[in-house]
Amino acid sequence: MAPAFGKIVVCGVGLIGGSFALALKAAGAASQVCGIGRSRATLDEALSRGLIDRVGACDAATLGDADLVLLATPVGQMPQLMQAMAPHLGERSVVTDGGSTKGDVIAAARRFLPRQLGRFVPAHPIAGAENSGAAAARADLYAGRKVVLTPLPENDADALARVRAAWIACGAEVHEMAPDRHDQVFAAVSHLPHLLSFALVHELAGREDREEFFRFAASGFRDFTRIAASHPEMWRDICLANRTALLGELERYQGQLETLHRALLEQDAAAIEAVFAEARTVRRAWDEGKLS
Amino acid sequence: MAPAFGKIVVCGVGLIGGSFALALKAAGAASQVCGIGRSRATLDEALSRGLIDRVGACDAATLGDADLVLLATPVGQMPQLMQAMAPHLGERSVVTDGGSTKGDVIAAARRFLPRQLGRFVPAHPIAGAENSGAAAARADLYAGRKVVLTPLPENDADALARVRAAWIACGAEVHEMAPDRHDQVFAAVSHLPHLLSFALVHELAGREDREEFFRFAASGFRDFTRIAASHPEMWRDICLANRTALLGELERYQGQLETLHRALLEQDAAAIEAVFAEARTVRRAWDEGKLS
Numbered sequence: 193m194a195p196a197f198g199k200i201v202v203c204g205v206g207l208i209g210g211s212f213a214l215a216l217k218a219a220g221a222a223s224q225v226c227g228i229g230r231s232r233a234t235l236d237e238a239l240s241r242g243l244i245d246r247v248g249a250c251d252a253a254t255l256g257d258a259d260l261v262l263l264a265t266p267v268g269q270m271p272q273l274m275q276a277m278a279p280h281l282g283e284r285s286v287v288t289d290g291g292s293t294k295g296d297v298i299a300a301a302r303r304f305l306p307r308q309l310g311r312f313v314p315a316h317p318i319a320g321a322e323n324s325g326a327a328a329a330r331a332d333l334y335a336g337r338k339v340v341l342t343p344l345p346e347n348d349a350d351a352l353a354r355v356r357a358a359w360i361a362c363g364a365e366v367h368e369m370a371p372d373r374h375d376q377v378f379a380a381v382s383h384l385p386h387l388l389s390f391a392l393v394h395e396l397a398g399r400e401d402r403e404e405f406f407r408f409a410a411s412g413f414r415d416f417t418r419i420a421a422s423h424p425e426m427w428r429d430i431c432l433a434n435r436t437a438l439l440g441e442l443e444r445y446q447g448q449l450e451t452l453h454r455a456l457l458e459q460d461a462a463a464i465e466a467v468f469a470e471a472r473t474v475r476r477a478w479d480e481g482k483l484s
Numbered sequence: 485m486a487p488a489f490g491k492i493v494v495c496g497v498g499l500i501g502g503s504f505a506l507a508l509k510a511a512g513a514a515s516q517v518c519g520i521g522r523s524r525a526t527l528d529e530a531l532s533r534g535l536i537d538r539v540g541a542c543d544a545a546t547l548g549d550a551d552l553v554l555l556a557t558p559v560g561q562m563p564q565l566m567q568a569m570a571p572h573l574g575e576r577s578v579v580t581d582g583g584s585t586k587g588d589v590i591a592a593a594r595r596f597l598p599r600q601l602g603r604f605v606p607a608h609p610i611a612g613a614e615n616s617g618a619a620a621a622r623a624d625l626y627a628g629r630k631v632v633l634t635p636l637p638e639n640d641a642d643a644l645a646r647v648r649a650a651w652i653a654c655g656a657e658v659h660e661m662a663p664d665r666h667d668q669v670f671a672a673v674s675h676l677p678h679l680l681s682f683a684l685v686h687e688l689a690g691r692e693d694r695e696e697f698f699r700f701a702a703s704g705f706r707d708f709t710r711i712a713a714s715h716p717e718m719w720r721d722i723c724l725a726n727r728t729a730l731l732g733e734l735e736r737y738q739g740q741l742e743t744l745h746r747a748l749l750e751q752d753a754a755a756i757e758a759v760f761a762e763a764r765t766v767r768r769a770w771d772e773g774k775l776s
Contacts, residue, residue, distance in 0.1 A: 318702045338700060373696075380688060381701040385708040388680060391740040393763035396672060404665075406770045408630065409673040410610050412711040416677040419704040420767045424760035428753055435748050442745055446738070448683040453734055456727045461720055468716035471685035475712045478698045 195223045196357060201248060201258040203228045203273055205238035208290040208317060209264030210329025213243045215362035218331040226254055237326045255280040260358055263289035263297075268429035270297055274304035281305075287312045288355045292378065294342045294371040296433035301344075309346040313355040316340045316374065317364065324423050335363035342371040372437075379437035384445060386427050387438070389420040487515045488649060493540060493550040495520045495565055497530035500582040500609060501556030502621025505535045507654035510623040518546055529618045547572040552650055555581035555589075560721035562589055566596035573597075579604045580647045584670065586634045586663040588725035593636075601638040605647040608632045608666065609656065616715055627655035634663040664729075671729035676737060678719050679730070681712040 200216060202209040205227045216222040227244035229235045235247045248254030255261065255277055263270055270291060281287065287308060291297045294314050301312045319337040339359040343352050359366050369377070396405050431438055448467075455463040477483045492508060494501040497519045508514040519536035521527045527539045540546030547553065547569055555562055562583060573579065579600060583589045586606050593604045610630040631651040635644050651658050661669070688697050723730055740759075747755040769775045 377700050380697050381705050390760045390763040393767045394759045395740045397762050397766035406775050408669050413673050415707045415710045418707045420763045424757050424764050428757040448687045465716050465720040467686045468682045470689050471682040471712045472716050474689035475685045483698050
């Protein structure tokens with residue numbers, strides 16, 4: 193059986209793009225993978241690790257006969273990338289992306305890929321990791337993970353089906369959501385926790401006597417702040433790209449802290465316990481897959 | 485060689501008290517362990533698991549000849565416990581505790597154990613866990629963990645040495661701090677993160693459409709909210725017991741969030757990245773033991 197895809201082009205061969213390439217090749221779903229990137233060193237590493245078969249460029253030779261193009265750069269670089277590739281994409285090339293935010297990526301596509309909107313299917317693989325870069329890529333990154341597609345009204349049914357098939361070939365569980373809803377949900381469950389974790393470590397880091405604080409930080413602190421070791425530029429871009437939804441979530445959270453602050457001031461034990469108890473009940477139910 | 489301690493009395497045979505008993509017995513440092521508690525079922529479980537040798541009560545028979553007494557109940561119950569045991573403690577009984585907060589425990593000791601202050605040495609073993617109760621107790625809970633002693637000016641040198649020796653026999657690394665400083669440090673690195681984690685889950689838990697949010701929550705959320713599965717009453721007590729320090733830390737954190745809120749509103753990419761980058765640098769250094 194011939195592979196489902198002929199030539200795949202991956203723009204940005206880091207964790208997301210490199211793992212997509214490896215997974216499709218491992219599944220026998222791609223006959224050729226071509227990589228595009230800003231850093232020659234990264235592309236060479238991707239070549240030597242077998243993530244890609246060859247290095248391409250943002251030109252007709254690379255893109256004109258591409259079956260499927262994945263944009264896997266930081267979201268901040270996508271508008272420029274779309275603009276650069278627009279003239280060179282083939283008539284049949286289907287484009288998807290791996291960005292953590294969708295509203296901004298879609299706005300960029302409407303601006304820079306207006307003629308290709310039917311074949312641009314936005315996607316968000318939920319498979320981040322603290323480590324990034326080509327060295328962290330692996331064929332099973334998406335196995336059993338969720339990928340959210342946020343199709344556009346303009347999308348061709350065939351393009352949508354092909355993008356869905358590609359992610360399923362990677363082993364992912366594919367969901368669909370409206371872009372706005374996607375951005376709100378991920379602002380709440382991903383972007384805000386990252387911001388909160390960075391904020392806690394930053395607050396302590398700025399103290400003259402920080403060493404004594406960190407010396408006694410234990411496993412709870414370790415878990416809570418694990419995501420504060422994430423990539424600063426990437427998360428800056430995500431927070432800015434999704435700032436409207438994130439500001440809404442941040443304000444709701446600030447309201448929660450105000451409530452708890454007041455309860456502490458007033459020594460309102462019942463109010464504090466009610467917050468903690470509901471959180472624990474729901475957190476445990478979620479962990480056990482019993483949340484409804 | 486005779487054990488370092490004759491009779492040990494553990495008040496509250498949960499994770500902290502039960503593990504202390506097991507560790508001392510495993511080290512051959514106690515000849516007899518007697519348990520006191522409010523729940524007969526818990527005491528029976530502690531007996532059947534060998535955490536304690538027998539069940540005692542808050543009376544002269546149990547406490548009069550005790551070498552070492554550990555208060556291992558939730559901190560909210562300690563004042564009442566101290567009051568109940570005060571008339572029965574022996575002249576040579578040394579008392580310590582396992583509370584996560586020290587200012588309130590010391591205040592209770594000054595009120596209810598005024599004649600025993602020389603032999604009451606406050607302690608905080610840094611060995612929490614999501615699970616609590618006698619069933620979670622284990623002999624190696626304290627191995628390699630930190631225990632902070634916050635000695636009182638009134639403490640006998642001998643009592644301090646004996647409490648130190650007991651925790652060292654449990655395998656712990658013993659530190660000393662002033663009580664106020666202890667409470668500030670733990671408000672920052674433990675109590676505040678718990679409050680923040682509970683608050684995030686609670687905020688989402690109250691939404692009608694919460695299921696969709698939790699469905700897409702991934703590993704970052706899982707780590708960040710692990711401590712939101714902690715014991716609600718225990719953490720309510722800790723937050724109230726240490727409310728002055730916790731309010732100070734919470735207000736500093738709210739200030740951080742204000743700064744990030746403003747930076748997001750103003751799309752100040754440099755300010756956001758500066759916060760995230762410093763947090764990541766310090767978090768990684770801490771993880772690698774290179775923080776100075």
